[in-house]
Amino acid sequence: MYDLMLQGAAHVFQPWTLFAIFCGVTGGLVIGSIPGLTSTMAIALMVPLTYAMEIEFAIPLLMGVYCGAISGGLVGAILLNIPGTPASAGTCLDGYPMAAKGQATRALGLAVYSSMIGGVLSGLALVLIAPTLAKVALSFGPWEYFALVVFTFTCISAMSSKGRAVKAFMAAFIGLALALVGLDEASGQTRLTFGFTAFESGFYELPALIGLYAIPQLLADTDDIGRSATMIKINYKLREFMGTFREVMSRKRDLGRSTFLGIVIGILPGVGPGLSNIVAYSQAKRASSQPEKFGTGELPESVMSPEAANNASMGGALIPMLTLGIPGDASTLMMLGAFMLHGIDPGPLLFRDHGDIVWVVFIAFFVAFAFCTLVYHFFIPLTVKAISVPRQYVIPVLLILCTVGCYALNNRMFDVYCFLGFGLLGYFLHIARVPVLPVILGLILGPMAEEQLSLALAFGQGSVLPFVTRPISGTILLISILSLVLPPILGRRRRRKAVEPA
Amino acid sequence: MRTIDLIFSGVYLTVLLIAFTQIGDLREISAASFTSAKLFPQLVLGLGLVMGVIETLRTLFLPSPADEGIGFRQTLAMTFRPRRMLLLALFVIYLAAIKPLGFLIATGIFCFATIALLTPRVTPVSLVIAALVSVCTLALIYQLLVVYLQAFLP
Amino acid sequence: MKFSSYALAAAVSALAATSALAFPDKPIELVVPFSPGGGSDVSARVFAQCLEGQIDQKVLIKNIEGARGKIGEVEVRDARPDGYKLLWAHQGMDMGLATGRSDYNYTAFKPVASTVAMNYGIFAGANSGIDGVESLKSKVSENPGSYTIGTALNGFSHFAALDFLEQAGVSVDDVRTIPMSGDKNRIVAAIQGNLTLVPTAVGAAAPYVDSGDMKPVAVLSADRDPRLGDAQTGQEQGADSQFAMYFTTYAPKDTPQEAIDTLADAWIAAAEDPACQEKLGKQSMTVVPAKGTELDDVLAKRYARIEELADKFNLTSEGN
Structure with missing residues (x-):
């Protein structure tokens, strides 16, 4: 094992390879942090370029882009309230309010350090217990997946402000209904296309995400033009930025919980960082002693939890990819293609046949995170400066970038029109004061729920009993029900207690 | 409400x-x-x-x-604030214009027009800045996506 | 006036001649109607590398996924027929028409050349105890209805499974069909023991066969697959099912014949290059080159089989 590790290290610690990781991280960070240019796009465009390279060079470069692009999403989420990936949608909830209060440096610092810690911890899990974790992933059948979807769905109640939970669920059903549009994968027939061929592909989550967040935000931003007083005033100080590290370390419990959730959700193929950040956020809120302060941008853990979780999911998503050859999310799916093109089959035999490549992945992952942390210290001041550029210049440029980004995902104008359509929907919801995050969640969860439910019923010959009798799915469902029912009851009791002494 | x-x-x-x-x-x-x-x-x-x-x-x-x-x-x-509706209308026109005009021309015009119309007081200086921003955006997109990443433009 | 119109006509014809000679004078887009990283994408990209040197211009891969390939196919079908936008499709396109999901098949295009082929096979989870056609037959006749096969309904895997089951003499009613799409999803379900039979590309299943998680039942090709030399073909076991995935390059219907010929020559030359075949072999892909009338016959024959299966198993009647 050690000689393989040394071999892997020897591959990575070549000046040119290190340089490649560095470029990958920097490029990924820039692309990931610009709203509209998403991490999926960065990787989709990078993977074909690596086909012509040596594998020892291509893999570290891709790892760099992967780490950089996914963690770069936090910048757009915090400074502009436009997440670049579903993975940082949870970060918007508290990161933007915190930045709007003038604490952008604090919000960015919290997010950067917690995501680095989450990433490194998940990397350790990847190195130390990958095969064991892979077994956990394999024990998840359709029943467990469906239960997990139900559980994530119940998290919506924790993410909405008081009295608006039903509205949030309605938004989620809008997402679920939109997810029905297109070709039904199981039965091979089209639904709700109203006769248009273009609709048969269904709606992709990224144009929807960018549209729902970017267009309402940019439209609302036009109000700020010419009013310099309302601009976010940011005085960036490196010391203040570094100082948040201590704040992050003071919340070890939240950090640990979010990282754990991130890894566990990340190893499940097909789930990935898009869900883990939302689950971690809602769990942090449930565990918190001041849940009413979530969403206001006061508490550090409300920014840290989603970021720690989504980066932890990255290491997690690599586990099924390397050990089973099953991609954890859209990005790892494309990396899988890169492995295959280099004549390496990720799968059960990768550790035996290509042990050195496995170590290249491991070491490159850590090096990428180290570079990522380093680059952030120079990159954040730049982004903070960029935010004080007058709005009239920022708005058209961002709209153009979103257009390009949506087009580049699938080379189709239809996706750009979707971006506009979802933008209008988002604007309508914004006016009606309905949160947009549940719409995205519904759009992501819908196809998964449908596929897993029909599979579970088909395997179980129409019986729904396995949902309850299988231990893991039964437990998850029980927790989901409790998490819906308990908080109102406990809350009422707490309120009564608070009233009694007075 | x-x-x-x-x-x-x-x-x-x-x-x-x-x-x-x-x-x-x-x-x-x-x-x-x-x-x-x-x-x-x-x-x-x-x-x-x-x-x-x-x-x-x-x-x-x-x-x-x-x-x-x-x-x-x-x-x-x-x-329905005028500025918001103006931006939305410009964006819709832009998307419709990409196919007939070509991406680069449409983008240049959209960028310039939006900045010029959104700026509170139009002065020669602001127009020059608008033109500069448009050119820089186009250059950035072209350089990053077409040259480095070999992506397709609409 | 007469003179000038004559000159104009001469100029136009000269221009046309040079432009025909110059084809291709800009990069060619090859549309892959599936996502980057998948089997279609990998095959197209490897083949595009082989094309370098055979044709003067670059061949760029453009992924347009959605609706099982339909979005990309329609994009090329409706594109300007100048030979600069081509489609990299397999028989899944024809299955759309045969099952009533779409209203066109390969005849809506002008075929350029058929080059890369991916062998398909039927595999079983290791703990099912099935390791060949014989054991499959005996197990199914012992317990009809307790074994499952996962297929994307009306998709390639569904047709491959039906073709195999028919040739093997196993009644489709005795094996429960579970609708599920995606090679990897099916493989995972088989390893977990939830699913018995998995139709999938040989290359996708090979690592799991090597590790002992899966057993090959039959490879659906004439010869054994180079990647899994020990796996018997269906033919060897008395089930003469040959159902490989053939990637054919198509151009829009009205593309000029000269352009098609130029492209087809380059495609065939690339496919017959041993270095290219070696590259493809690493991805467990083989080369079955065909162009011109020969290709037309092959495509017609493949479509006839697809239609026959669709009729026989009643996939069309529920279509409309």
Whole structure:
């Protein structure tokens, strides 16, 4: 094992390879942090370029882009309230309010350090217990997946402000209904296309995400033009930025919980960082002693939890990819293609046949995170400066970038029109004061729920009993029900207690 | 805010009802007798409708919460503020113009026009800045996507 | 006037001649109607590398996914027929028409050349105890209805499974069909023991066969697959099912014949290059080159089989 590790290290610690990781991280960070240019796009465009390279060079470069692009999403989420990936949608909830209060440096610092810690911890899990974790992933059948979807769905109640939970669920059903549009994968027939061929592909989550967040935000931003007083005033100080590290370390419990959730959700193929950040956020809120302060941008853990979780999911998503050859999310799916093109089959035999490549992945992952942390210290001041550029210049440029980004995902104008359509929907919801995050969640969860439910019923010959009798799915469902029912009851009791002494 | 809430519920219920009736036209999968092509869509849309009805009843019969901050008229005025509508109109025209004009030309014009129209006081200097920003954006997109990443432009 | 119109006509014809000679004078887009990283994408990209040197211009891969390939196919079908936008499709396109999902098949295009082929096979989870056609037959006749096969309904895997089951003499009613799409999803379900039979590309299943998680039942090709030399073909076991995935390059219907010929020559030359075949072999892909009338016959024959299966197993009647 050690000689393989040394071999892997020897591959990575070549000046040119290190340089490649560095470029990958920097490029990924820039692309990931610009709203509209998403991490999926960065990787989709990078993977074909690596086909012509040596594998020892291509893999570290891709790892760099992967780490950089996914963690770069936090910048757009915090400074502009436009997440670049579903993975940082949870970060918007508290990161933007915190930045709007003038604490952008604090919000960015919290997010950067917690995501680095989450990433490194998940990397350790990847190195130390990958095969064991892979077994956990394999024990998840359709029943467990469906239960997990139900559980994530119940998290919506924790993410909405008081009295608006039903509205949030309605938004989620809008997402679920939109997810029905297109070709039904199981039965091979089209639904709700109203006769248009273009609709048969269904709606992709990224144009929807960018549209729902970017267009309402940019439209609302036009109000700020010419009013310099309302601009976010940011005085960036490196010391203040570094100082948040201590704040992050003071919340070890939240950090640990979010990282754990991130890894566990990340190893499940097909789930990935898009869900883990939302689950971690809602769990942090449930565990918190001041849940009413979530969403206001006061508490550090409300920014840290989603970021720690989504980066932890990255290491997690690599586990099924390397050990089973099953991609954890859209990005790892494309990396899988890169492995295959280099004549390496990720799968059960990768550790035996290509042990050195496995170590290249491991070491490159850590090096990428180290570079990522380093680059952030120079990159954040730049982004903070960029935010004080007058709005009239920022708005058209961002709209153009979103257009390009949506087009580049699938080379189709239809996706750009979707971006506009979802933008209008988002604007309508914004006016009606309905949160947009549940719409995205519904759009992501819908196809998964449908596929897993029909599979579970088909395997179980129409019986729904396995949902309850299988231990893991039964437990998850029980927790989901409790998490819906308990908080109102406990809350009422707490309120009564608070009233009694007075 | 009550009026807005009711409008939202109304639109929501209508859309879901249309979807629900459309799903009824799906045919069953004959090869797999245990699953139905209609089961999941009807489950989702049905639950969604129930949610909508609950919320509508709640808005109608429960006293609305205290944060009655902005009235209906104000909200409408805010929604259709001239600058917001201007930006939206420009963007729609831009998307429509990409195909006939070509991406690079359309983008240049859109960028320039938007900055010029959104700037509070149009001066020669602001026009020069607008032109500069447009050129830089185009250069950035071209350099990053076409040269480095070999992507396709619309 | 007469003179000038004559000159004009001469100029136009000269221009046309040079432009025909110059084809291709800009990069060619090859549309892959599936996502980057998948089997279609990998095959197209490897083949595009082989094309370098055979044709003067670059061949760029453009992924347009959605609706099982339909979105990308329609994009090329409706594109300007100048030979600069081509489609990299397999028989899944024809299955759309045969099952009533779409209203066109390969005849809506002008075929350029058929080059890369991916062998398909039927595999079983290791703990099912099935390791060949014989054991499959005996197990199914012992317990009809307790074994499952996962297929994307009306998709390639569904047709491959039906073709195999028919040739093997196993009644489709005795094996429960589970609708599930995606090679990897099916493989995972088989390893977990939830699913018995998996139709999938040989290359996708090979690592799991090597590790002992899966057993090959039959490879659906004439010869054994180079990647899994021990796996017997269906033919060897008395089930003469040959159902490989053939990637054919198509151009829009009205593309000029000269352009098609130029492209087809380059495609065939690339496919017959041993270095290219070696590259493809690493991805467990083989080369079955065909162009011109020979290709037309092959495509017609493949479509006839697809239609026959669709009729026989009643996939069309529920279509409309």
